[in-house]
Amino acid sequence: MSIELYRDEHHACLMFTDLVEEDGQAVQANQFLIVDHGVGAVIDPGGNLAFNELYLGMSRFFAPQQLSYLLASHADPDIIASLDRWLTSTRAKLVISRLWARFAPHFAKVGKTEDRVVGVPDAGGILPLGQGVLHLLPAHFMHAEGNFHFYDPASRILFTGDLGASMTSGAEAARPVRALRDHIPRMEGFHRRYMVCNKILRLWVHMARKLDIAMLVPQHGAPIVGARAVADFLDWIETLECGVDLFDQRAYQLPTAQIDPAVNAVRAPLRAVQGG
Amino acid sequence: MSIELYRDEHHACLMFTDLVEEDGQAVQANQFLIVDHGVGAVIDPGGNLAFNELYLGMSRFFAPQQLSYLLASHADPDIIASLDRWLTSTRAKLVISRLWARFAPHFAKVGKTEDRVVGVPDAGGILPLGQGVLHLLPAHFMHAEGNFHFYDPASRILFTGDLGASMTSGAEAARPVRALRDHIPRMEGFHRRYMVCNKILRLWVHMARKLDIAMLVPQHGAPIVGARAVADFLDWIETLECGVDLFDQRAYQLPTAQIDPAVNAVRAPLRAVQGG
Numbered sequence: 299m300s301i302e303l304y305r306d307e308h309h310a311c312l313m314f315t316d317l318v319e320e321d322g323q324a325v326q327a328n329q330f331l332i333v334d335h336g337v338g339a340v341i342d343p344g345g346n347l348a349f350n351e352l353y354l355g356m357s358r359f360f361a362p363q364q365l366s367y368l369l370a371s372h373a374d375p376d377i378i379a380s381l382d383r384w385l386t387s388t389r390a391k392l393v394i395s396r397l398w399a400r401f402a403p404h405f406a407k408v409g410k411t412e413d414r415v416v417g418v419p420d421a422g423g424i425l426p427l428g429q430g431v432l433h434l435l436p437a438h439f440m441h442a443e444g445n446f447h448f449y450d451p452a453s454r455i456l457f458t459g460d461l462g463a464s465m466t467s468g469a470e471a472a473r474p475v476r477a478l479r480d481h482i483p484r485m486e487g488f489h490r491r492y493m494v495c496n497k498i499l500r501l502w503v504h505m506a507r508k509l510d511i512a513m514l515v516p517q518h519g520a521p522i523v524g525a526r527a528v529a530d531f532l533d534w535i536e537t538l539e540c541g542v543d544l545f546d547q548r549a550y551q552l553p554t555a556q557i558d559p560a561v562n563a564v565r566a567p568l569r570a571v572q573g574g
Numbered sequence: 575m576s577i578e579l580y581r582d583e584h585h586a587c588l589m590f591t592d593l594v595e596e597d598g599q600a601v602q603a604n605q606f607l608i609v610d611h612g613v614g615a616v617i618d619p620g621g622n623l624a625f626n627e628l629y630l631g632m633s634r635f636f637a638p639q640q641l642s643y644l645l646a647s648h649a650d651p652d653i654i655a656s657l658d659r660w661l662t663s664t665r666a667k668l669v670i671s672r673l674w675a676r677f678a679p680h681f682a683k684v685g686k687t688e689d690r691v692v693g694v695p696d697a698g699g700i701l702p703l704g705q706g707v708l709h710l711l712p713a714h715f716m717h718a719e720g721n722f723h724f725y726d727p728a729s730r731i732l733f734t735g736d737l738g739a740s741m742t743s744g745a746e747a748a749r750p751v752r753a754l755r756d757h758i759p760r761m762e763g764f765h766r767r768y769m770v771c772n773k774i775l776r777l778w779v780h781m782a783r784k785l786d787i788a789m790l791v792p793q794h795g796a797p798i799v800g801a802r803a804v805a806d807f808l809d810w811i812e813t814l815e816c817g818v819d820l821f822d823q824r825a826y827q828l829p830t831a832q833i834d835p836a837v838n839a840v841r842a843p844l845r846a847v848q849g850g
Contacts, residue, residue, distance in 0.1 A: 345680025404621025422829035
């Protein structure tokens with residue numbers, strides 16, 4: 299099922315929240331289609347689990363073989379492990395951080411990425427799309443070392459990849475969050491372990507406050523909607539200690555515990571992403 | 575071609591350096607096979623580019639369908655994008671950080687990872703292999719948030735994933751480095767941009783100095799061999815400023831430059847991994 303985040307006569311943003319079968323093995327993930335004046339881009343198209351459903355699901359709105367871009371916030375499997383199949387099925391170019399431009403081809407078969415990768419420099423940039431543009435904003439270390447968010451000035455939506463992610467089901471991810479406080483417990487554990495450090499969050503917030511954001515839409519879980527909730531999110535993340543802030547010598551000790559492959563096996567259902 | 579890093583009557587460590595066709599698109603990557611008393615594990619099996627060659631190449635030494643483990647230092651595509659094919663071709667379990675246990679299934683088709691993933695807690699642990707063991711050492715934020723190195727006490731080899739990586743060809747990766755100084759220029763740019771911060775490097779070095787390391791073997795480029803070179807590597811990395819240490823507000827600005835997909839296209843040959 300798709301959710302219309304924005305639509306006017308020439309511009310649309312669609313979100314897909316439930317394409318990955320919820321067997322408890324894989325984390326829920328959102329995928330996005332943006333179309334401007336008949337030119338289309340997919341943001342964070344997802345892994346092999348999502349490919350068929352997204353390809354078919356978006357076909358109702360836009361012919362996937364006409365896609366111009368596959369935008370990847372970074373190179374994790376839930377973001378872009380379907381790359382080989384998208385490169386085969388479309389003529390779209392992968393737009394990704396220069397840091398991952400030579401890693402992403404490992405998703406694909408030999409030669410598939412030839413002239414199909416656009417490497418984004420660390421400063422980001424402005425990408426033409428139809429008669430409009432998308433802004434590629436620096437979001438390095440949130441969590442990936444080379445990482446971008448995507449701001450759509452037509453809809454005033456900021457697509458934030460793992461930032462703002464909440465651990466939930468596809469159905470819950472479809473319900474926008476307008477009051478942040480009750481939502482923080484769904485985000486906190488993930489952000490504390492996967493976001494790299496508070497310094498980076500502060501630098502990013504300082505930049506993000508200059509944008510007019512109607513909706514902050516992560517790649518996992520529910521969109522954060524409205525000026526109040528977005529401002530509260532920026533305030534929350536600005537002071538969050540996370541990642542390396544919380545690690546000391548206790549975390550880097552020669553191991554002594556036995557790993558028993560039977561005991562440590564990950565089985566369904568496992569709902570929360572757990573660190574530690 | 576395989577390189578014998580270690581062999582005795584019951585234990586062997588093999589390295590594959592040139593399985594990825596060098597068309598300039600994809601970064602060079604090493605893969606490893608460890609066998610103890612007839613029980614086998616692959617370390618960082620690589621992406622779709624490496625699968626066929628590794629499967630065939632290792633067959634001369636060990637029947638791949640008998641593999642017990644696929645050990646992944648983290649979840650990047652050059653590490654484990656071939657997961658779906660390994661899960662199909664073997665009965666091996668994927669051993670990976672708990673942080674990526676629910677992300678890795680996005681590499682595979684639905685249901686493939688059921689009961690096939692062993693999630694390693696942040697403290698790491700000791701994994702039985704044949705009549706011996708492998709130590710799973712915490713290496714978080716080097717670069718991935720959940721990251722492990724693998725220490726083999728029989729060979730005294732430490733497999734360090736991206737740490738110690740050098741950007742080179744498959745042929746050069748096969749030549750061990752015994753004097754560090756001339757090797758540092760091949761490592762420095764990568765480590766400054768991809769390793770998360772000096773604090774983490776220092777914590778890790780403090781732990782690593784307690785190990786008896788004959789050889790430090792990264793997933794890209796050449797092994798660092800001998801007590802002198804290994805000690806010099808630890809000294810170098812301990813004082814390296816990197817990652818978030820080097821980022822300030824200048825790196826987080828709203829973008830103004832145009833991205834031209836033609837100009838920014840990544841074409842072969844591109845030898846150095848470049849940030850910025």
